[in-house]
Amino acid sequence: MYIYPTPLIPRVPNGPLVTVAIGRVSKPKESEAKTQLDLQSSFAAVRNVLSGIYDGPLDLTELGEQSSGLIADRATALEAMDLISTGNVDLVIAEDLSKIFRNPRLQWIFVQDAVDVGTRVILFGDNLDTADPDWEIQMGMATLRHGLYxxxxxxxxxxxxxxxxxxxxxxxxxxxxxxxxxxxxxxxxxxxxxxxxxxxxxxxxx
Incomplete structure (x- = not known):
């Protein structure tokens, strides 16, 4: 797992780090309870990574659902994009790009829009952190890898x-x-x- 050494600093001085965590389950499990368990395990991994790189106050919003990653207007993806567009989100974090979208075009739009408003994106399963000045290189490799599926x-x-x-x-x-x-x-x-x-x-x- 690669995280660029730039520290996470809330844009509001002394405020919490406003963070959006994104999770997604492609297929419904045997029961709704198991689907939710899969989502919660994904968010637990996110919180574990966060605890290792940030120890300040945290305002964490977890957005997850069972849906195809190829759906452009998926409810939680739209909600995440709306939150990012306000310019108030410090960090978006997910296990990897596929938790956000499967479509490479949508992946690039999502990440680039976040970067444009000063929101950092960390996808620890893809070793992608937009704080890295060369993040586009890793983004290209990640979109290729996920696109091959x-x-x-x-x-x-x-x-x-x-x-x-x-x-x-x-x-x-x-x-x-x-x-x-x-x-x-x-x-x-x-x-x-x-x-x-x-x-x-x-x-x-x-």
């Missing part, structure tokens, strides 16, 4: 969706007189093969 993820999603569609799942349009089955109904097998979202025999009324 996108084609693989896209291929897996298409593969699974195509397989599901040909098995009767992943239904987007419904024939007149039918309705899309709920997830529980599709898994019950009562209206056709398990996983079928369009009933093949008379099903529940519209």
């Amino acid at each position: 996108i084609p693989d993820a896209r291929r897996r999603v298409r593969r699974t969706a195509t397989f599901s569609f040909h098995k009767g799942g992943h239904v987007q349009k419904i024939k007149y007189g039918f309705r899309k089955l709920s997830l529980d109904e599709a898994q019950s097998g009562e209206y056709g093969p398990v996983g079928l979202e369009m009933p093949q025999k008379p099903g529940p009324p519209l």
Whole structure:
């Protein structure tokens, strides 16, 4: 983990270090409780890093949710950008770029906008700290590394969706007189093969 030696200093003298921590879980876990546990473990790692580089008063906002990193208007990302745009945030910290966005263009916009208003960004999993005068070099390597996962993820999603569609799942349009089955109904097998979202025999009324 690389942190540039420049100390963290609140822009408001004697005030707390205004910090935004960002977390994200790509896929829902087996339960909402496990999803929240994953998010909380991410924030615990952030707090652990902060405790090692800053010992003053802290105003910490933790923003996290279960969502795809490719979504540009994700709720917590928009909230973070709104907070940064006020010019009152001293630090944005996350495990790595993928916790903020997956799209390289969105990653650059987010980090550059923060730098432009004087907000420091630390992504300890990517060894990225914008206090380093040469931070763009590490940013380029980080965006490349995370961007390489996108084609693989896209291929897996298409593969699974195509397989599901040909098995009767992943239904987007419904024939007149039918309705899309709920997830529980599709898994019950009562209206056709398990996983079928369009009933093949008379099903529940519209």
